[in-house]
Amino acid sequence: MASPPPVPRAVRRRGSLAPYGFLGPATLLFTLFFALPIGFAVYLSLRASRVKGLGLGSHARTEVWAGLSNYTSALADSELLSGSGRVLLYGALLVPTMLGAALFFALLLDVPRVRFGAFSRLVIFLPYAVPGIVASTLWGFLYLPQVSPGYYLLTRAGMSGPDLLHGNGLYLAMANIAVWGGTGFNMIVIYTSLRALPAELYEAARLDGCSELQIALRIKIPMVAPSLVLTFFFSMIATLQVFAEPMTLKPLTNSMSSTWSPLMKVYRDAFVQGNIYSAAATSVVIAAATLLLSFGFLKLVNKRANGGS
């Protein structure tokens, strides 16, 4: 029997191995730092710690299989649901305000012959460079009527300031920190895509008698819609993950519970109450819900985009 000539085979083999070689590092990193930890979190969420006797002395605790009981108790915990409710309310306040402001500033900066453009851009962007914890500490001081210069001025003027650390004021206080910190980033994203639009469009519009306002409303905003979708998507995910800001404000007020946001509940379960199993189950639930919401949103947007075109 005649065997196939060796050279083409070697070539074929080399050709078929190369992609795997390129894929290897990424796959390895993905497995090590992404798939494995997630898999382990899922595994932990199915485990629990059981005690025998008084639970004192050595070997009093054993890890046992818990089935889905961590999930049932995570889902049955009303705090997870009300925490999600609080975060949604906070997001409903935050996202439109922040993106509205970002779009507004981006459009202003894009107006021809704008003065101090680079400086304004930097000033609006700067708060984004301040870490969330620092920003929250800073704003926390400003929210405490006893130490805040703002409240001092208001009292001197015979007025009383709003109560920003309790009740509904807390949502305003929280949203304000995020708007302050996030507007700059979103503005840069929108501004960059505004700059990428061809100038001929504006020229044509001006020849047709469009004012700058009409250009902004009729041309610029529709043209940057994709980056608005992108910034909305990022903001939505950031909202669902809100953690550092409420954790920093918590010691300042009676009204911020340790389960104010879903992630705070995960932190409390794992690191205050020492129950990593329940924390793992809650994180898996949160991850699933976030994924569902994100993909649902993307799908919705794609559908509308396709339907519209």
Place this chain on the structure above:
Amino acid sequence: MHRRLALAAAAALCGTLVLSACSSDGGSGDSAKAASGPVKLTFWAWAPNMDKVAEVWNKAHPEIQVSVLKQAGGDDLVTKTITAAKAGNAPDLMQAEYQALPTLVSNDVLADVSKQVGGAKSQFADGVWKQVTLGSDAVYAVPEDTAPLAFYYRQDLFEQYGLKVPTTWDEFAATARALKQKAPDKSLTTFSANDPGLFAGLAQQAGAKWWTASGDNWKVAIDDPATKKVAGFWSGLVKDGAVDNQPMYTPAWSKALNDGTQIGWVSAVWAPGVLTSSAPDTKGKWAMAPLPQWESGASVTGSWGGSATGVTTGAVKAGHGDAAAKFATWLNTDPEALAALVQQVNVYPAATSAQTGGLLSAAPEFFSNQPDFYPKAAEIAKGTASAAWGPNVNVAYSAFKDAFGKAAQDKGDFGAALSTMQQATVEDLKKNGFQVG
């Protein structure tokens, strides 16, 4: 999207540490190696300057060298140590608050060192020693410092408003209300929902025993009559606006202490340190008095904090148990060590000899107006009610913060908050397989 996943990864990482515990057991028996060179011990502590005290030991004991790794105090240190112990990376020695001892013991972090340190028993008050034995024959730590509660007040402002230092809680309430009438914008103190340790101490004074064990059963009595009495008392004051309801340890609180908006503070013997940093302008204006009593003429107090030095099971497995226990005993009973603890670390030592000896003859600088500060504190400390801690104090404490935070803010019913705390604690015990009876 990373942050969400980072969290899952963090949770998973904790788990990885748990798993690796199985493999590390075999490799830790290096007792043979230890015999050749000096034994090296690690000590996790949060008290400042503890390394300087360890230096004193290291100079005198070349065969056992202790290195201190400074920790941030608080709830997460307990979790951190438990996780480290599961991974086989626990320190040899650790500073632990009394209320955390049962949790640490039940997670197999602290070793029974009754054989090595049992002889030190006579150096401590019975109530204090009971906290490190958990009511058993075992000894899980050597008491380091105690924190009996007292009442601190602004001497000058009490005089200005014609107030008398309250000796009973009834008088305390009357004083709070009298102050409100004379100066509506001032408060005697605040009821703070962010530090359950103070509330626990006040409940101890009233006779509460939150956790008790009998046989194989735990009994949780957070909503017992004594605690209800304490909760009801503060509930009434908050409801009437007789005391403030905002949390402690905020910039607003520091300012209120500093500018005399709050003219009193129920606190522990470590209060001078806090006042020094929080209310620097009031130096020499405060005085300490015994905690107001439920029964006139009594002299009972509770504790807010206080800590002990424990030897970990990891140290015992590595063959360092004896060396670590030796250091723990030295640190908390040796005159030289106690002197260093008082002068460098600024603790109120648990050893009775140190409380009454010459070490604490001078009052804290901030209280220079009260030269008999420490003799008075020793007198107060004698009446410290014993505490009764259980294996899930962390859960009870976090339930306290949420439930009482809400109740204090709404000026609502503290009794309901107390029930919530009891319920959360019992449920957690049951969930972990404890028998609750």
